[in-house]
Amino acid sequence: MERILTGDRVTGKLHLGHYAGSLKKRVELQHQMETFLLLADVQALTTHFEDPDLVRKHLRLVALDYLAAGIDPEKAVLCVQSLIPEIAELTVFYSMFVTVSSLRHNPTTKSEAEQRGYDDLYYGFLGYPVSQAADITFCKATLVPVGDDQIPHIEQTRKIVRRFNSLYRPVFEEPRALVGHSRA
Structure with missing residues (x-):
């Protein structure tokens, strides 16, 4: 059975766009694949580091939104990063x-970075793809539901996995993108 990892940076309450764009599909996928859902609170700090209390609040709200949308904790593993x-x-x-x-x-x-007006990048922001690779590989996900904008991150993960496996020993499978099921 395929194993997927998907999730959200907990930067705010989810909305109808999240439901239509990804949550509805996640509810379906949890019945077809081994599903891990990541509540990415550390990655939320890449753009919200000045207000960790807000990130903690949003963590709870996003978890509740998952449950309200139909995520079943008996079918999917919810993980707090x-x-x-x-x-x-x-x-x-x-x-x-x-x-x-x-x-x-x-x-x-x-x-x-351009959208946010960042001229000088913090390491946490710049290193987001590395952190995302760790998210994907910690649970040995083989598929990652993403939108087109996230494909470069998946390619970076694949390069990291190849490098890790060649340096040490084959531990991780290179994950594949499941395009059109965006990670909001």
């Missing part, structure tokens, strides 16, 4: 062999 030390550990290991240049050239990162 900050409570999984392996994600932080993998992020550190992966960051040792990902170049700053490759992160700066990631089109999704560049686009979001």
Whole structure:
């Protein structure tokens, strides 16, 4: 059975667009695949680091939104990113062999930095694709539902997995993008 990882940065309450764009499909996928749903509170700090209390509040609200939308905790594993030390550990290991240049050239990162008016990037923001690779691999996900904008992150994850497997030993499968099921 395929294993998927999807989720949300907990930067605010979810809305109808989230439901139509991804939540409805996640509810269906939980019955077809082994499903992990990540409440990405650490990644929310990449753009909301000045207000961690707001991130904590949104963590609860997003979790409630998942349940209200039909996510079944008996079918899907809900994960709080900050409570999984392996994600932080993998992020550190992966960051040792990902170049700053490759992160700066990631089109999704560049686009979001421009939208937010960031001239000087914090490492947490720039390293988001590395953190996302750790999210995907900690649970050994084989598929990641994404929108087109997230494909560069999945490609970065695939490169990281190849590098890790070649340096150490084959541990992780290269995940594939399940396009059209965006991670909101």
